[in-house]
Amino acid sequence: MDFACELNIPLLTTRHAEIVYNTVRIDREPKKNVQRIEKLNNNVLNVRFEAEEAKFIRVAVESYLEKINSILRTIQRFDPNL
Secondary structure, three states, X not given: OOEEEEEEEEOOOHHHHHHHHHHHOOOOOOOOOEXXXXXXXXXXXXXXXXXXXXXXXHHHHHHHHHHHHHHHHHXXXXXXXX
């Protein structure tokens, strides 16, 4: 793969990080030319995107961040511990 992008997303708690991680890892990248590698390190979600073209990474990262945003809004709305 010629291009890569790494994101480190710190979350409020380890529990929130686990919720986000377990939710997003179910969905695989629809295009086979993008590889996404996710790891959870306490409350930090580490994600690496790899692809042969930069535009594929851009689309994948944008979609991924939209999913994260939606999950975080849901946590904020329904988590009584916030």
